[in-house]
Amino acid sequence: MELLKTVKRRTFWSELVYYVLNIGLAAALLVIAQAFQTPFPALALVVLSKWRIIAVRPRFWWANIQANLVDLTVGIGVVGLMYLPTSVFYFRVALAILYAIWLVVIKPMSKRWQVAMQSLIAIFVGVTALMVVSYEWPVSVVVILMFLIGYSSARHFLHSYDEEQTVLLSAIWGLVFAELGWLSYYWTYSYGKSLFGGVSQVTIILLLFSLVASKAYQSYNKHKAIRFSDISAPVILTIGIILVMLVFLNSVVI
Incomplete structure (x- = not known):
């Protein structure tokens, strides 16, 4: 019984960390878009968020890259839209919220x-x-x-x-x-x-x-x-x- 409780606790905390990190990524993109005139820091953050692609043996890298292309497309696309000349703060906030929904709700669907x-x-x-x-x-x-x-x-x-x-x-x-x-x-x-x-x-x-x-x-x-x-x-x-x-x-x- 104690083992089952431990597994449940681990699952809860792992899910909590997952939500915090993904929502934090969306929030960080918003902060970077407001603080920097160039999109490269935000693009770098999106790419770095996929570090698990190379956290395996090199022979699996290409397969992992292909599997993550859709997620990268959405992330990079959001950054591109945030840096439009016409993008105002409220528009960027809306994009950050939508991106967070993508990360924590839509992307895990199977x-x-x-x-x-x-x-x-x-x-x-x-x-x-x-x-x-x-x-x-x-x-x-x-x-x-x-x-x-x-x-x-x-x-x-x-x-x-x-x-x-x-x-x-x-x-x-x-x-x-x-x-x-x-x-x-x-x-x-x-x-x-x-x-x-x-x-x-x-x-x-x-x-x-x-x-x-x-x-x-x-x-x-x-x-x-x-x-x-x-x-x-x-x-x-x-x-x-x-x-x-x-x-x-x-x-x-x-």
Whole structure:
């Protein structure tokens, strides 16, 4: 009985430390964003927070890096949004709170629909931040980072299904992101500049494409064929939203 109590105490204290450290990380990013004009200290903190990636034998490093790419995408994206020229204190506080929720609530989730949600969040935060900060960057850098966002989000989703062709399918999805990233570098529209500095059109398109692709994969995984009844709703939604954006909303340019 005493052993069981000890285990419970250890579990409680380990969980408490987990919450404190993660909430502290989000708070620290807010403090750094207020104190420093350059984003590099905040970026360094996000990277250092993943120290456990290399706290194993080197042969496991690459696997750990890939497994943590989605979390790194969200963390680095939050830093990028905090350092927008239009970011005010209250906006940064909101970002810090959302990041804390990601760390302590959303990231530990493990059900398949929750993993899919995590991938979509990483796409939204990562692509949004990249599009608003990269207007003076070389196009090659944007294309490479878009590939990594697409690859990591697809790998994260497919990993929950134990897919044998995870690397190949993730790389294909990364190429889709890279192609659209290249196009959006030269032709980008955004909506609601008061929100995240403007949500780019390509962010919305990639979210919709990813939703359709995830439903198609789920249908194939279950039935060994893609049933139109399983993907009809997201396909119609995607076509409708893209048509509305292209025909009626192409008026705000980044």
